[in-house]
Amino acid sequence: MKLPFNRRLALLTALAFSSSMVQAGVVVVMSSKSDVSTLSKAQVSQIFLAKTDALPNGRVAKPVDQADGSAVRNEFYDKVADKNAAQMKAYWSQLTFTGKAQPPRKVSGDAAVKAALAENPAAVGYISDAAVDGSVKVVFKP
Amino acid sequence: MHQKKRWVALAISLALAQTAWAQDGDDRFKLSGFGTIGAAHSSEDKADVTPDFQSNEGVGASSSTSGKLDSRLAVQLNAQFTDNFSGVLQAVSEYAVTESYKPEISLAHVKYRFSSKFSARLGRITAPLYMLSEYQRVGYAMPWARPPQEVYNYLLPMDGVEGVYNINAGDAVIGIQGFYGRIDSEKADVDAMRGIAVQVDHGSSSFRVSHIRGQVHYVTDNINTLFDTYRNLPIPALAEMAARLDPRDVDGSFSGIGYSYDPGNWFLRTEAIQADYSPSISGKTTSGYASVGFRHGSLTQSLTVAHVDSGGRELPGALDPFGLLNGAVLSNNSSRHSIGAALRWDVHDSIAIKLQASHIKNHAGSFGGLGNQQPGFLPGRGYNLLSASVDFVF
Numbered sequence: 335m336k337l338p339f340n341r342r343l344a345l346l347t348a349l350a351f352s353s354s355m356v357q358a359g360v361v362v363v364m365s366s367k368s369d370v371s372t373l374s375k376a377q378v379s380q381i382f383l384a385k386t387d388a389l390p391n392g393r394v395a396k397p398v399d400q401a402d403g404s405a406v407r408n409e410f411y412d413k414v415a416d417k418n419a420a421q422m423k424a425y426w427s428q429l430t431f432t433g434k435a436q437p438p439r440k441v442s443g444d445a446a447v448k449a450a451l452a453e454n455p456a457a458v459g460y461i462s463d464a465a466v467d468g469s470v471k472v473v474f475k476p
Numbered sequence: 477m478h479q480k481k482r483w484v485a486l487a488i489s490l491a492l493a494q495t496a497w498a499q500d501g502d503d504r505f506k507l508s509g510f511g512t513i514g515a516a517h518s519s520e521d522k523a524d525v526t527p528d529f530q531s532n533e534g535v536g537a538s539s540s541t542s543g544k545l546d547s548r549l550a551v552q553l554n555a556q557f558t559d560n561f562s563g564v565l566q567a568v569s570e571y572a573v574t575e576s577y578k579p580e581i582s583l584a585h586v587k588y589r590f591s592s593k594f595s596a597r598l599g600r601i602t603a604p605l606y607m608l609s610e611y612q613r614v615g616y617a618m619p620w621a622r623p624p625q626e627v628y629n630y631l632l633p634m635d636g637v638e639g640v641y642n643i644n645a646g647d648a649v650i651g652i653q654g655f656y657g658r659i660d661s662e663k664a665d666v667d668a669m670r671g672i673a674v675q676v677d678h679g680s681s682s683f684r685v686s687h688i689r690g691q692v693h694y695v696t697d698n699i700n701t702l703f704d705t706y707r708n709l710p711i712p713a714l715a716e717m718a719a720r721l722d723p724r725d726v727d728g729s730f731s732g733i734g735y736s737y738d739p740g741n742w743f744l745r746t747e748a749i750q751a752d753y754s755p756s757i758s759g760k761t762t763s764g765y766a767s768v769g770f771r772h773g774s775l776t777q778s779l780t781v782a783h784v785d786s787g788g789r790e791l792p793g794a795l796d797p798f799g800l801l802n803g804a805v806l807s808n809n810s811s812r813h814s815i816g817a818a819l820r821w822d823v824h825d826s827i828a829i830k831l832q833a834s835h836i837k838n839h840a841g842s843f844g845g846l847g848n849q850q851p852g853f854l855p856g857r858g859y860n861l862l863s864a865s866v867d868f869v870f
Contacts, residue, residue, distance in 0.1 A: 376647035376679065385649045385677050386642060388592035402825060416680060416740035420774065420822040427869045428617040431510055432602050432610045433564035433583045436554060439503075 360409045361463045362474035363447070368455040373473045379414050381458055383425065384435040389456060397438035398450045398459040406444070410460045413476035506554045512615040514546030514622075514865030522853035523846035525836075525861060527572035529629045530663045532847040534571075535861075544571040546622055546865050548613060550582065560589040568613065572631050573662055582613070582633050596639040603634035604653060604673055607684040607734030607747050615867035619743070620818045621832035622863070624765040624782035627749055629845065632659045634669060648678040659690075666690040671730070680739040685732065692728040692753055699723060706801055717792050718801060723756040742770045743778075752788065757808045760788030769818075776820040780834075783813035786842070809855075810845035812838045816861075826870065832863040 362378050364370055370391055373381075380386040381395045389395045400407040402419065411417050417425065429435040441450055444465035451457045451470055458473070466472060518525050518536040526534040527545050535542040548570035555563040566583035574580060585599030602610045611617045612628050622628075636657015643650040653673040659666040671688030706718035734747035748764035762785045769778030786809050796802050816834030823829055837858040838844035844855070 374647065380644075380649055380677075386592065386644055388644060394592060412740075416738075418740075418771075419825065420828075421740075421771075423826060423869065424617050427510060427614050428611040430508060430554075431550070431552060431566065431614045431617070431869075433552075433554075433566070433585060433587070433597070434610075436506070436556070436562075 359463045360406050360413065360460050360476060361466060361472045362410075362414075362458065362460050362476070363451065363466065363470040364458055364473050365451040365455045366469055366471045368471070368473075370473060371471070373458070375414060375474065375476065378458070378474050382411075382438065383415060384429060384438075389458075393456045396454055396457040398447050398457050399438040399440045400444075400447065400460070401440060401442045404443075406460065406462050410476075414460075504556055506556075507551065508554070508870060509549070509551040510614050510616055510867070510869045511549040512546050512865050512867045513543070514615070514863060515541055515543050516545040516621075516861060516863040517541040518859060518861050520846070520857065520859035522850045523843075524848035525625070526629075526845075526847040527570070528631045529845065530573055530661065531571070531575055533575065534847065536846070536859075537848050537850045537853075546615065546863065547571070550613065552583070562587050562589075570613070570631075575662075592642070594639065594641050596637065598637050600633050600635050601638055601655075601657075603630070603632050603657075603659060603669070604638070604655060604671070604686065605630060605688065605730060606686075606732055606749065607675075607682070607736065614869075615830070615865060616826070616828055616869045619769050619776050619778045619820050620767070620780065620816075621830045621865045624767070624780055624814070624816075625845075626782040626784040626812065626814060627747055627763045627765050632661050632664070632666075634659050634666075636669070648676055651675045651677070663694060663696050665693045665695075666728075667693070680737055682734075682736045684734045686730075687732075688730040690728055690730075692723070692726045692758070694723040694726075694753075694756075694758060702800060702804060714792065714795055714801075717790065717795060720755050721757045721789065721792075721801065721805065723753065723758045726753045726756045726758065728753040728758075740771070742768070744768050754788030755790055757789055757805050759786055759808060761786045761810065774822040776822075778818045778820075780816045780818065781813070782816075784810055784845070786810045806841070806855075807843045807849070809839075809842045811842040812836055812844045826868055828867045830863070830865045830867065832861075832865075834861045834863075835859075836861060 370389055382397050387395045408419055411422050426437045441447055444461035447459035447461050448469050451459055516535045517540060520536050522537055524534045524536040524538050534545045548568055550566055550568040552566040563586045564583050567579045568582040569577045569579045583600055585597045585601050587597045589595040604610055612623050634657040636655060638655040641652045656670045658669055669690035673686035675684040703718055703722045707715050709715050729752045732749045736745045746766040750762045752760045754760040765780060765782035767778050767780035769776055789805050791805050792801050814834050814836040816832060818832040821829045838856050840856045842855055
């Protein structure tokens with residue numbers, strides 16, 4: 335089946351819109367046991383870009399990243415750091431190959447992020463908002 | 477060509493080794509690396525554009541198209557001993573500085589994190605000269621085939637100690653970096669190198685200022701012969717002039733100011749440097765560049781202008797009847813400007829292909845920092861430099 339160009343464009347546009355409508359928003363979460371109640375966009379960005387590791391309560395933030403190429407990861411860095419996946423890779427190669435910092439620990443999927451947060455009240459992660467449950471609290475919503 | 481095939485084979489086997497390692501589930505050690513396979517073509521055929529100020533050959537007179545300017549391969553081992561104690565070992569094979577592809581240790585240090593505010597490194601670190609330069613070898617980290625060479629022509633590791641103190645001020649992070657050490661290189665050594673750099677990160681903006689001082693020793697066979705001869709001449713005024721211009725023991729200073737703005741779809745990067753080794757023949761150089769780029773999906777296009785003004789030396793003139801010292805002073809004039817366009821294509825997660833075209837114009841009478849000058853080389857000319865490269869990280 336070969337659609338005329340206009341029809342294909344219309345179909346693509348519709349698909350793009352519908353996918354952004356069903357796409358769950360990303361939220362930044364910490365363990366519900368953490369005494370941090372909220373983080374600013376700047377704080378989240380600084381923690382995930384290794385510019386600081388200080389939480390507002392004075393503890394050491396432990397960022398938990400998601401797998402390369404996952405939709406939730408791409409959305410998170412796009413909204414919080416204004417960077418796409420390739421820019422993030424370039425950013426980390428700057429820090430890694432000068433010996434300055436290593437990228438955050440990576441886990442696969444929202445459930446694994448929640449498990450990592452449950453182990454450590456200083457861990458900061460991001461998941462799709464549909465996955466939020468009683469084990470975590472939303473500290474920032476981009 | 478053979479060399480490049482071996483590099484690719486090495487890169488692939490290292491990447492496989494890393495995968496096997498990761499499967500062990502042991503993240504105490506991590507092996508990674510980066511590299512560039514690059515070819516550059518120069519229209520100046522009577523002198524060479526070089527990868528570093530210490531190299532004599534690159535591309536130009538020695539070969540009109542060459543991989544020497546940009547090609548390199550580096551492997552790195554990271555060790556996380558405890559939460560606060562880590563180490564890094566990095567080896568790089570490149571033509572620059574050593575003029576051979578023999579691997580050199582480019583990083584070898586331990587880092588201790590005392591608190592969220594303060595951490596320190598001891599060992600071989602990258603001399604923190606410029607804003608972007610601490611990763612100037614890592615092609616993948618940059619939008620260009622190579623950073624503007626009017627500014628970034630040093631590739632020197634420093635052996636010493638560095639401390640970084642971070643202050644959180646509202647939405648900004650202020651990093652204060654202090655360091656002390658020495659550089660031991662093929663032709664250029666720096667003793668008692670000490671400096672301070674302050675970086676402010678706020679949103680998409682980064683601002684950095686730095687000031688470094690040290691005792692610089694630039695020594696080559698030609699310089700030894702020239703200055704040993706002139707300083708022993710029975711012409712006191714000329715011997716004294718030679719002593720002033722001698723680059724083998726100079727108190728030098730290096731100051732930089734840089735700004736970058738990167739909100740995502742476009743970026744601006746700019747930096748200005750003043751390196752002062754006057755009154756030696758190395759002189760005083762003021763250099764700077766500005767680059768603006770736009771991203772469209774996996775493509776990044778950028779336009780860069782750069783310049784270097786070189787001066788601060790005395791010209792012996794008629795005082796030097798043999799002309800050799802005059803010649804040395806004149807050939808150290810590197811004044812030039814350039815304009816370049818670059819295209820980066822992120823073909824794959826961790827691989828980027830780049831094309832770059834630059835026009836470089838040496839200022840009147842200037843040798844433009846070129847090496848390997850051949851009979852027929854004329855100072856003050858312009859030339860074009862075309863580059864294609866593949867940058868990868870693993």
